[in-house]
Amino acid sequence: xxxxxVIYNKIHNAAAIAFAAVIMMPAFHSxxxxxxEPKMPTPDIPGKPEATHYEGLENVVIPSGLASQIKExxxxxxxxxxxxxxxxxxxxELLGTEVGGSVSRSDYFWPDNELEGxxxxxxxxxxxxxxxxxxxxxxxxxxxxAMNDCFVMANMCPQLHDxxxxxxxxxxxxxxxxxxxxxxxMIIAGPIYTDGETYIEKSKVRVPDAxxxxxxxxxxxxxxxxxxxxxxxxCQGNMQDxxxxxxxxxxxxxxxxxxxxxxxxxxxxxxxxxxxxxxxx
Numbered sequence: 001x002x003x004x005x006v007i008y009n010k011i012h013n014a015a016a017i018a019f020a021a022v023i024m025m026p027a028f029h030s031x032x033x034x035x036x037e038p039k040m041p042t043p044d045i046p047g048k049p050e051a052t053h054y055e056g057l058e059n060v061v062i063p064s065g066l067a068s069q070i071k072e073x074x075x076x077x078x079x080x081x082x083x084x085x086x087x088x089x090x091x092x093e094l095l096g097t098e099v100g101g102s103v104s105r106s107d108y109f110w111p112d113n114e115l116e117g118x119x120x121x122x123x124x125x126x127x128x129x130x131x132x133x134x135x136x137x138x139x140x141x142x143x144x145x146a147m148n149d150c151f152v153m154a155n156m157c158p159q160l161h162d163x164x165x166x167x168x169x170x171x172x173x174x175x176x177x178x179x180x181x182x183x184x185x186m187i188i189a190g191p192i193y194t195d196g197e198t199y200i201e202k203s204k205v206r207v208p209d210a211x212x213x214x215x216x217x218x219x220x221x222x223x224x225x226x227x228x229x230x231x232x233x234x235c236q237g238n239m240q241d242x243x244x245x246x247x248x249x250x251x252x253x254x255x256x257x258x259x260x261x262x263x264x265x266x267x268x269x270x271x272x273x274x275x276x277x278x279x280x281x
Contacts, residue, residue: 058093178215
């Protein structure tokens with residue numbers, strides 16, 4: 001990975017200290033506490049007819065003590081952190097059949113009053129930051145309800161416009177291409193916080209130091225995984241410069257992704273990646 005400079009070094013150096021304690025905590029909690037048995041597909045499951053369907057891929061094991069409120073919306077699930085006032089992560093499965101829907105963009109940002117600490121539209125006004133979607137609106141054009149739900153403020157993080165409308169948006173567009181090609185892609189995105197504590201002062205919304213995305217294409221003959229880490233700045237260069245393994249993101253965040261997969265497959269998908277394979281037409 002290139003182009004990270006000082007901020008990338010800060011993420012990795014600080015992560016070794018700031019996340020060491022949480023990574024080594026003995027107890028974790030999540031919606032899913034064990035390995036699920038693979039289930040055979042039904043007609044509405046994506047992938048090839050003989051593909052094994054893995055349930056619980058949206059569940060993430062997070063460090064004990066990390067503030068978390070889990071909520072399912074139409075099209076995605078998230079863990080909301082009342083202390084940072086941002087999500088810990090947002091997870092969704094993007095089907096190839098959902099790409100290119102006809103539903104118009106909502107642009108109605110709304111607070112979820114069921115989530116303690118959830119922000120409102122005005123909390124970002126005049127801050128210099130975009131209301132940055134973790135699950136993007138363009139992934140939800142298949143349903144009016146999904147489109148409306150993805151504008152919940154619990155799905156937002158403060159994000160510089162140069163990143164939001166630049167490298168981050170470019171990655172989002174690639175994900176839709178990959179989902180259409182591979183029948184389905186499972187995506188989990190969220191903020192990365194190191195030892196810095198920058199806030200939107202008037203609303204006490206914590207500003208991320210970087211952002212992550214982890215992706216798997218689980219229904220291929222040769223399933224594959226990849227991750228990306230973008231420092232919170234204008235990210236120049238090629239997308240592959242920011243690619244890494246899912247294992248690396250787990251080290252940085254202290255999260256455990258895709259724990260419902262069989263161990264052997266989880267290890268394979270998380271320990272290596274090939275940007276060339278992902279980017280092949």
